[in-house]
Amino acid sequence: MASPSSETGAPEPPETIEVEDTTVACDGGGGALGHPRVFLTLKGGRAECGYCDRLFVLKEGVKPASGH
Template sequence: MRDPDFTGYTPNRVPGVTAEDVITVTSRHVPCDGGGGALGHPLIWLRIEGAEITCPYCSRTYHLAPGAGDDEHH
């Protein structure tokens, strides 16, 4: 049985559990490599469906800026 706080392979932010590392972005497609260079994780691309997405590797959360994200043409 899947944890109800997870959707597919992309976890939702859980207050008190997920790191509070929230980055505001202006695109629905965001890259994440953990930000630690050699200490990070493999580069992955995340797609924001709603207002935010949390990286399944490092728990960094990307929040879509208000009025941004109209990049559906790709």
């Protein structure tokens, strides 16, 4: 659950991370306080972690790999 903003009481937006690949791993970034590592596939240039709500977006100008 996101913590409320001190000024408005509205939840803070999730962290947005720009990436250069369409497959990313997220572990919450908190070391032992994070969450299990999950692998996400960016569809439409974005993916959101179901555990921590981090948003991964494809960097502008980066073309997704065509696959193997």
